[in-house]
Amino acid sequence: MSNHPPLGIIEGFYGPLWSWHERRQVVQLLAPHGYRNYWYAPKADAFLRRRWSEPHPDSVARELTGFARFCHEQGVRFGIGLSPFEIFNNFDAAAKTALKNKLAAFDDLGITDLAILFDDMKSATPDLAARQAEIIHWVAEQSGAGQLAVCPSYYSDDPVLDRVFGQRPEHYLESLGRALAPSVQVFWTGEEVCSREISPGHLQRIAQALGRKPVLWDNYPVNDGDRMSRHLHLRGFTGRPAANSQHLSGHAINPALQPLLTTIPAITLAQSYQQGTNYQYMKAFRQAAEEVLGADLACQLSADLLVLQDTGLQRISEDRHRALAECYGRFDHPAAGEIVKWLAGFYQVSDEMVQTQ
Template sequence: MERFQLNCYLYAPKDDCKHRLYWRDKYTKDEEADLKKLITEAKERNITFVYAISPGLDITYSLDKDVEALKEKLDQVKALGCTDFSLLFDDIEPDMCGDDKDKFKSVAEAQCIITNEIYEWLKPKVFLFCPTEYCESRTVPSLKRSTYLRTVGETLHEEIQITWTGNHVVPREISNKDIQNLTEIIKRKPVIWENLFANDYDQTRLYLGPYDGRKVGLKKDLAGVLLNPNCEFEMNFVAMHTTAQWKLNRVQQFPLDSSSQDVEMEDQTESQGSAAVPEYNPRRALEKALIDWREEFYKRPQYSTHQAHMKETEDGDEMETEGKDEDKHKKTIAELDPLSLDDLFILSDLFCLPFDYGPRAVHFLKKAHWLISNVKLAGKGASEEEGSEWNDAAVHFNDCYRNLAILADKIINIPNRDILYDLYFYLSDIRSTLCLINSYIKWHGMGKPNRAPFRPGEQEPWLFRGGLHSELRRLLPTEGRSDMFRRPEIRRATSRFFTVRPCFPSDPVDKEALYNVCRLTWDDGFSCFDISPGQSLNIDAESYPDLYADELIGGYLQESSDLCYVLEDELSICGFAVAATDGAEFQKKLRQNWVETLKEKYPESNEEAKEMIKSVRGGHKIPSDYPSVVHLRVQFNRLEAQSPADQLLTCVTKALRAKGSSGVHTRILKSHLFLKGLFERLQFQPLEDESAGDHLILVKRI
């Protein structure tokens, strides 16, 4: 705040229960020490510290005991060095109990009389009052006819300032005319409680855009502006920076040592006139803010907001953020493939403002919408010109997505881990959604599918939550979107992002990629071309590289293609899951059709092929309570965490359940410990079966 020449901090945190819910309770000694430190720090930096308390949930205005409790609580804070206060009566029911109605004419009068009494008691330099009707949309019946606000204007002490959010809780714009109309009613200029960057109502969104929608000329009609920022501390640099530029009505940077530059610019203005300094412009202000913010990405903060090491609890993984990676984060900007200004513009565009996406985000959304709305152009019925247009757009979208993936990889490696931790969940969500859409578009580009890829959804911004992320998700024709995009509470900060999508067996690229995964995961992740000494290999991998894959998944691709799913990252397919709803019926089809295909493919002289065909013909015993069958293989050395493999298995089991299955089983070698652990994480249980031999049967109800 000192750096940006912002001069007032209002303390009203939602995680301080003694600010609102338990407002009567005194602070403990330790809490006093923390609060005093904050007050002292603000004073040393010439920042006005305003302590706010919100008693409106359960205060009885006519009860002397409650009024005394309020005075005692504020006296405690005053003794810590605080000289400025605020009473907040927002987001409460405008009701009074019977005793209050006997003493006061209205809730507005009750609030004002109590506030005036507290003001006279404390004699503060600054005192703020937040009314229950704190925006035009919440006035009853309207702003001009609101008896509540007129009572506040006439009753509240003239030195007490009143906060106001605008025509809505989160207004797109605030005009001079609207503020002047309010001023006439409340008898003073309001302090704007600015919710433009607040994301507490929808924490799937983040706001990294510039301060906008409020003309600089608005300042003459205001007593001040209080910025209610993002919940994530490190994500408020742009909001504070651009608001500071708006306050000064000039486009400028705020380097860490800003005092010398401020003096220089003031001298320039005096000597050269107002034209020497450009007036506030949101986009230019954003550029200045991003230039300064970029430097912060490559600093190790003196006071970390994440003091403890983040430990990944999911699946037993750990993410050591300041241990083994410490040396890497000491590298110079040049060594780290640094973020460019354009990178940060992309970031800001993706997470801009409640009512506006930045230009790059709009481009993403329009391009994705056009591609998905016109998938028919990728089919055989479209003309060559139409198909070329669609394919060119798909390639362009893929390039845009890869640029975002590169940006995310750069951010993963920044030295300032506090910025990474605050940003990571938001960036990974938007990236994973775009990754899925990109794969969906690619899937259509392979040829017109014969089935649906997924089985089939002036206002306040929280009516449609999720912002760009949510709009992109709505483009996908899915029923269970919430399952596909559920965010884990703690997730490893990985540089790779994975997508689960249906396989397209008729496409030779998909089929070869699946066969290659089989070769590379032959023995619980070991390649059949790279077997450790002492391991036996019963497959002629060099002469017949498809042998193992034909046995494991070839029949599924031919006879159960609608239950074949792949896991892929930005490079290629790295895993698959194949399944059949009725295992017994599936084995019957293999004997009738797939065995004949194998006989044509492999010579009778090949002993390994004979054994494989015999195995396919014989099948295995199907558990009566778990008739569906699933097989899964993943290149686990390409995963930085186990969750992508879990997501793949979850996807195929959900597809089986949608087809009416009530139970599923898998059959793996007892030596395949990695696969065993993967299935057991998703509640598959071993089933006793003496006929299984060296295999293990794992089952699950679905």
């Protein structure tokens, strides 16, 4: 395999949770393609977000322990992404006790990596970068995880973050980079939250600001949110040149809501790094679709790609909708089942879900 940054999955979307069986399938399909990291951080797991200070229920803790072991057997590092909700606004003794207990529970699960996620939270803290670095270093002393990562509050150049969460502090990235220990990894999504293209020049600038190569948190093929969940994201990766590899310490994709279908674009990302300037995104899509789905279903998906990815649920006519549901209902394959469920509205993510998860 050619030189590429460690590839990973960061299960960081809003919307319905994957099953443990589906997670195992994703790891099994992607590990042979160089995916070496899996972070469990779904927004729908309240015990990682709004109820972070409470322990996971025993049944979930057991599943997490089993999944950590499974990842290890597949040669994949297993991490958890914790969003300690707005803790940087009040990092007092009670917050520290709750966080210490949470980190001890994670160590018991057998995690190798830990990500502290400060994204999508409002900040009332003027010295935000310094406060966040302080929390990260405190976490490093308490946690047994071998690798620590952080998602900054401002994880993209995108002005939408300033509109929604308040104006970013001046020189926030530089301040955070200077304050963090060099071993801590930092997530970054690119010039936009969902970047159409990520270039070596951009990554060079961010690496300079942070004083380290970022881990790319790539918001493709994720399709959460009211608008995006009406579309299936299936096409091969574009706008991620293999030359990016020398400017990254990792490349993690935020997957689509459909676990098996997400592995198709995921495989194309590995191919784009392997093939460099020879990469062809539609050819890669067809190869990956055949590997995941088998020849017949892959052929059908290719024929319907335009309507599934570009037209979207709201604009498919009733007749076409019925025909698609019947067509994919005839395939005995779990990925065809995902398309049927999507057509039935199972994966629709509302604005309310985004605001409350």
